Amino acid sequence: MATQEELQALADQEIEDAKPLYKQVNNERLEFSDSDYAQAKIDLGNQKWNDQQFGYIEARQEAYGSTGSQLDMQYWDSVNSTTTWADHIAKVKSDNPKPA
Amino acid sequence: MAGSLVLVDEFTVSSAVANVIIGGGSSGSSSENFAIDSTYDVYMLQYNNLFMSVDGRVPQIRFTVSGSADTSSNYDNARMNLYSNQAFYDGANQNVSYMPNLSGGITSPESQQGTIYLFNFSNASEYSYATLELVGATETPEYYGVAGGFVLTVAQATDGVQFYANANNIASGEFKLYGLNK
Numbered sequence: 001m002a003t004q005e006e007l008q009a010l011a012d013q014e015i016e017d018a019k020p021l022y023k024q025v026n027n028e029r030l031e032f033s034d035s036d037y038a039q040a041k042i043d044l045g046n047q048k049w050n051d052q053q054f055g056y057i058e059a060r061q062e063a064y065g066s067t068g069s070q071l072d073m074q075y076w077d078s079v080n081s082t083t084t085w086a087d088h089i090a091k092v093k094s095d096n097p098k099p100a
Numbered sequence: 101m102a103g104s105l106v107l108v109d110e111f112t113v114s115s116a117v118a119n120v121i122i123g124g125g126s127s128g129s130s131s132e133n134f135a136i137d138s139t140y141d142v143y144m145l146q147y148n149n150l151f152m153s154v155d156g157r158v159p160q161i162r163f164t165v166s167g168s169a170d171t172s173s174n175y176d177n178a179r180m181n182l183y184s185n186q187a188f189y190d191g192a193n194q195n196v197s198y199m200p201n202l203s204g205g206i207t208s209p210e211s212q213q214g215t216i217y218l219f220n221f222s223n224a225s226e227y228s229y230a231t232l233e234l235v236g237a238t239e240t241p242e243y244y245g246v247a248g249g250f251v252l253t254v255a256q257a258t259d260g261v262q263f264y265a266n267a268n269n270i271a272s273g274e275f276k277l278y279g280l281n282k
Contacts, residue, residue, distance in 0.1 A: 029117060
């Protein structure tokens with residue numbers, strides 16, 4: 001896992017590569033000021049950090065599927081003596097690991 | 101007439117920009133110089149045909165204070181994402197610096213459109229909050245809808261809404277702000 005400083009460096013470079021960026025103010029298209037670029041770097045760095053640290057939570061919740069579909073898996077597991085639901089949960093967890 | 105919508109600000113992105121402010125007074129994107137105030141209790145922001153300049157980039161949303169985006173980590177939100185290709189997802193975040201959104205695209209039909217109702221913006225002693233409904237498509241295409249709300253947990257007056265690309269630019273889009281007549 002990357003450190004926050006490493007992710008911020010990536011974000012800084014991404015904004016640098018995207019230059020020039022523009023904003024629209026009072027019907028004028030103006031290039032970002034230095035402070036706008038600085039804020040864009042902070043925003044992107046924060047987002048990368050949040051995605052890394054907390055993105056696995058939403059990714060897991062999305063991948064688990066609905067409660068109904070999980071209950072259906074558990075029902076058929078009980079009927080067929082299979083482990084479909086447990087395998088599914090384990091795969092979702094391993095596909096979306098919690099940051100160390 | 102009470103309940104009618106009065107157009108107070110509008111802007112169409114024709115040249116790509118990284119952010120757009122609707123309302124926000126003279127810092128707003130249009131030449132209307134309209135700042136959300138107490139003229140109306142509730143405002144409605146409608147946006148259509150929002151395309152990004154790079155696939156997968158996300159149009160995120162913030163409120164403005166005296167025309168400048170409030171970039172503090174004081175936004176809370178809750179939302180239900182309705183996907184055409186996977187299970188629905190209900191999520192929430194506290195203390196983030198924007199209203200999360202789903203990614204957009206660059207070619208039809210990968211646009212996004214939505215309606216945002218804005219409440220308490222002009223009241224300096226209350227939080228500003230909004231409800232949001234949007235529909236869109238990403239690559240493949242995969243269609244989605246989002247229904248939710250978000251609040252800026254600072255007791256202050258806010259006067260506009262900023263849309264900003266999480267990286268690169270907003271390529272095009274049409275934004276209209278209405279006041280709901282008392």
